[in-house]
Amino acid sequence: MEASYTLGMHYVDEYSKYRRAQIQVRPVQHLYKAACAHLRRAADAGHGDATLELARELSKMGPKPSV
Numbered sequence: 001m002e003a004s005y006t007l008g009m010h011y012v013d014e015y016s017k018y019r020r021a022q023i024q025v026r027p028v029q030h031l032y033k034a035a036c037a038h039l040r041r042a043a044d045a046g047h048g049d050a051t052l053e054l055a056r057e058l059s060k061m062g063p064k065p066s067v
Contacts, residue, residue, distance in 0.1 A: 001045040008038030008050060012057060032057075 015031040036057060042050035 001042050001047050001050075004038045004042035004045070005047050005050040005053075008035050008042060009053065011035035011038065012053065 011031050011034045015028060015035055018028045018031070036054060039050045039054040039057065043054050
């Protein structure tokens with residue numbers, strides 16, 4: 001649970017770097033999908049912070065890639 005949250009937050013940080021620089025490359029979507037997948041795994045296991053971060057990411061992006 002904690003490892004999924006930590007890994008998900010790593011991907012969120014990496015994705016945020018590209019998003020701030022407005023770089024649109026294919027691997028960026030993979031970062032977003034990976035972040036959401038790991039955060040969802042931790043959230044499903046009951047990690048409260050992961051649930052909050054997943055909600056934040058999904059609200060920023062709207063209906064983007066399904067995870």
